[in-house]
Amino acid sequence: MKRLLTLAASVLALASSPTLAQDVVITNAKVVLGDGSDPIENGTVIVRGGEVVAAGANVAIPAGTETLDAGGAWVTPGLFATVTTLGLWDVGAVSESNDQRAGSSPFSAALDAAPIVNPNSQHILVHRAAGITRAATTTLPSASIFAGQGALIDLGADPDPVMRARAFQMVDMGEGAGRIAGGSRAAAHALFRNALLEAQSYGEAARIPGQSATARDVRTGDDVPIDPRLAGRETDRPGDVLLTRFDAAALVPVVRGEQTLYVAVERAADIRAVLALREEFPKLDMVLVGASEGWLVADEIARAGVPVIADSLDDLPVGFDELAATQSNIGRMMRAGVKVAINASAMQNPRRLPQYAGNLVALSRMPGATGLSWGQAFAAITSVPAEISGLGGRAGVLAPGAMGDVVIWDGDPLEVGTVPTRVFIEGVEQPMDSHQSRLKERYLDLDESDLPKAYDW
Numbered sequence: 001m002k003r004l005l006t007l008a009a010s011v012l013a014l015a016s017s018p019t020l021a022q023d024v025v026i027t028n029a030k031v032v033l034g035d036g037s038d039p040i041e042n043g044t045v046i047v048r049g050g051e052v053v054a055a056g057a058n059v060a061i062p063a064g065t066e067t068l069d070a071g072g073a074w075v076t077p078g079l080f081a082t083v084t085t086l087g088l089w090d091v092g093a094v095s096e097s098n099d100q101r102a103g104s105s106p107f108s109a110a111l112d113a114a115p116i117v118n119p120n121s122q123h124i125l126v127h128r129a130a131g132i133t134r135a136a137t138t139t140l141p142s143a144s145i146f147a148g149q150g151a152l153i154d155l156g157a158d159p160d161p162v163m164r165a166r167a168f169q170m171v172d173m174g175e176g177a178g179r180i181a182g183g184s185r186a187a188a189h190a191l192f193r194n195a196l197l198e199a200q201s202y203g204e205a206a207r208i209p210g211q212s213a214t215a216r217d218v219r220t221g222d223d224v225p226i227d228p229r230l231a232g233r234e235t236d237r238p239g240d241v242l243l244t245r246f247d248a249a250a251l252v253p254v255v256r257g258e259q260t261l262y263v264a265v266e267r268a269a270d271i272r273a274v275l276a277l278r279e280e281f282p283k284l285d286m287v288l289v290g291a292s293e294g295w296l297v298a299d300e301i302a303r304a305g306v307p308v309i310a311d312s313l314d315d316l317p318v319g320f321d322e323l324a325a326t327q328s329n330i331g332r333m334m335r336a337g338v339k340v341a342i343n344a345s346a347m348q349n350p351r352r353l354p355q356y357a358g359n360l361v362a363l364s365r366m367p368g369a370t371g372l373s374w375g376q377a378f379a380a381i382t383s384v385p386a387e388i389s390g391l392g393g394r395a396g397v398l399a400p401g402a403m404g405d406v407v408i409w410d411g412d413p414l415e416v417g418t419v420p421t422r423v424f425i426e427g428v429e430q431p432m433d434s435h436q437s438r439l440k441e442r443y444l445d446l447d448e449s450d451l452p453k454a455y456d457w
Helices: 002-015 122-129 175-181 185-204 245-255 268-280 294-304 329-335 350-363 374-379 383-388 435-443
Strands: 024-031 040-048 051-056 074-077 079-084 132-137 146-154 162-172 214-216 223-225 260-265 286-290 308-310 340-342 406-409 420-425
Touching: 024 406, 079 350, 079 383, 122 132, 122 350, 122 420, 122 435, 132 162, 132 350, 146 245, 162 175, 162 245, 175 185, 185 245, 185 268, 260 268, 268 286, 268 294, 294 308, 294 329, 308 329, 329 340, 329 350, 340 350, 340 383, 350 374
Parallel strands: 024 074, 079 132, 162 260, 260 286, 286 308, 308 340
Antiparallel strands: 024 040, 040 051, 074 406, 132 146, 146 162, 214 223, 406 420
16 A cells, blocks of 8 residues: 555655646636736647747647647646745644744754655645745744745645745744843844844954855864855854854854845834934844735835735734724835735735735725725736746736746635636646535535544444
8 A cells, every 4th residue: 555655645745746747727717927917818828848939819829739628717827825834734733743933942043944844734725726836935033033944935736946045034023032042122133133243243253355255164263165065164153152053154144145034023113113224233134024004104114125925804803913904005005115915924815916916906995995906916926026036027916937836716716705717836737626516525425414434443
């Protein structure tokens, strides 16, 4: 039996390999490009070799090409969920299956989500069937304000979901950070600034002009290159450092601007304080996460050129740092010129992204409220999070050169109750089943008097 299961897994992995990507030509579709534009009636999408070749109206189809008639159905790029913990847990209440937090670990910034992403997690299967094809996944802050390094993943049915390891660093600078750091935001800011200074010192010790950063090896006295990813070599560091060598090395790419820093922050005053850090550390490539009071400082965020991954419809504060929360937050920030994606981590389940985006469209019709157009809302769960994640033009859009992630829906994807009927990732059609779907099928036709199978065990 074990051999059969191994063989079946191998066949599935082979069928999902990008080298076997299908050539997909979808015609007679209501095509959504994902770039914020309006849907295109009677459109065509062509995917060849795992990439989009053409999408839109009046697309020339090569003679003799086999086509898939969508019958007028909506066809869109795959959804991009950020920030999530997809692939890092199965049952939240069972610690053995939950790798979201490392509260007892001696490490913080050095934690790396990439090696622990489980491609067979039911959460990945369920969200793939919901039209999510790409995601940013990360561990969460617990013993430190630093959560660690998140990864970009695809949700394809193959054994290697990680697209980009150590894609970003995550730090909490909100209400929770004050508790973690010692009971006050003052402690959180001191800890954060100290960490950046330690990383800066570690990464620039004994720098040689024209060469990468080096540090003095205390055993040999030689200047040696620093590997900020591994940090396995001892270096001469002050005795009062607070970070482990591994954590300091993990933050070196952050202070150099080589790794994006996601800052979880809600209160307007805290947002200002975080933005001010760039005066001392000008290379910081920051993204704000949450930003419930972002509308109060939208002009400042826009001037700083910092994108936001915002909670979608906060209208009641769940903490003292969200007292000015409003459903119009995203709309107002966008009007001010801020690049905004919808935050998947604020939801109990990221597969509800289309529902929340649709609510922002409905909000635009309420007197006095500021919502989004349909195109803006859909872009906020596709192309915009992809751009923020460094995949602009490659994910979340149907455009030449983009990855062939295509979803066919049974209705308007931003309407409640609409579901995908087919999902392609890099041109490979994906299975849509999971434990949930199999349980539904198992008990769908049972008589009400029937007991569940194996009930008598």
